[in-house]
Amino acid sequence: MIRTTVLVIGGGATGAGIARDLALRGVDVTLVDRDGLDSGTTDRSHGLLHSGARYAETDRPSAEESIAENRILKEIAGEAVRETGGLFVQLGDDDPAYFDRKREACEDIGIPTEVIDGEAAKARAPGLPDDVERAFTVPDAITYPARLVAMNAADAREHGASIYPHAPVEEMTVENGRITSVSVGGMVNDEISAEYVVNAAGPWAGKIGAMAGVDINMFLSRGAMTAVAYDELDVVLNRAREPSNADIVVPHDSEVILGTTSVPIDDPDDYDRDPAEIDELRTKSAELLPPVEDAPERRTWWGVRPLYAPDDGAGDGRDVSRDFFRLDHANDGVENFVSAVGGKLTTYRQMAESTSDLVAERVGVDAESTTAEQELIGADDPELLDAFVDEFSAAGIADADTVATADRLSPADD
Secondary structure, three states: OEEEEEEEEOOOHHHHHHHHHHHHOOOOEEEEOOOOOOOOOOOOOOOEEOOOHHHOOOOHHHHHHHHHHHHHHHHHOHHHEEEOOEEEEEEOOOOHHHHHHHHHHHHHHOOOOEEEEHHHHHHHOOOOOOOEEEEEEEOOEEEOHHHHHHHHHHHHHHOOOEEEOOOOEEEEEEEOOEEEEEEEOOOOOEEEEEEEEEEOOHHHHHHHHHHOOOOOOEEEEEEEEEEEEOOOOOOEEEEOOOOOOOOEEEEOOOEEEEEOOOEEEOOOOOOOOOHHHHHHHHHHHHHHOHHHHHOOEEEEEEEEEEEEOOOOOOOOOOOOOOOEEEEEHHHHOOOOEEEEEEOOHHHHHHHHHHHHHHHHHHOOOOOOOOOOOOOOOOOOOHHHHHHHHHHOOOOOOOOOOOOOEOOEOOHHHO
């Protein structure tokens, strides 16, 4: 039997962030993940560090959280972030009123913008089409998810946490309203007894909750992305129109990521992947950036968004809030159990802080979070960060062109 104060289940950005936050407060933490860190939603994204502009007029709380965390991560995450800036681009067939509403909503929230004409937009992003009417700038950036997760885990370990990347949760024992033990396989192969258990399993949060007899109404949607060879873009492109498939292009060093789609699914371990979605990404993305239509394909993948939708009628998921939720399962009869659900990569740190506030209180630790001010370990050393990625089996697909690991010595050729 392994004993720990807090057991965190899930090694994506949120789980690793919670482990770091609690460890910095002096809490004894153990983190487990089933397939290596960064093996779920965090990796299978486009790596956008949101400015909040995408949500400004429809989901103000998410937009406000995003711009706040955007600024923090640019200060603390070093080589896990690349500052690119972003453009919201109005093409000839796009509604100018939508452009104006979005920009005004950004300004109202405090997201800085600057309107530029079509010629200036093409100077900033030379591959844009001839029918560009205008654009406005936003402080978007990109993250390298593998580095971000691995540096959080390494920082947690530096402050006393135990990290087990290949340790699937198999069963929970609940007695008298408390989780008394968690059966963990893989490299742990033992029972873990924790004073408090945190469910940060992303799309699998519902399955972990069910092990404790708790119902978590997750809304899961798959999203397709494809990376194509193109090295002439250095700014994030967003289409200034109502949210739709293929309305974002994210630059990397020698390629761009085209995204994304939104299709509801039931099971994060068993869902269809429709090649027609990739064709759609190509065709529609080419409206915004014509050279990508015939650019050589590098990688294609699907990810699962772990949204929380306690009410029915979520449609394809685009209208479901990107806000995060901290579910205190004491309200469900399991007093030492909390789930961190929803949210997005950009707001992982805030989500971790909120969850850790509750956990620290429940385990009797009177210490505040310091993660917004304290630089992450290895922030200015990309080689060290990539060594952490190797160590924690965190190498993934989203940043495979940039993160150099032992089995990917030439990342652009993955």
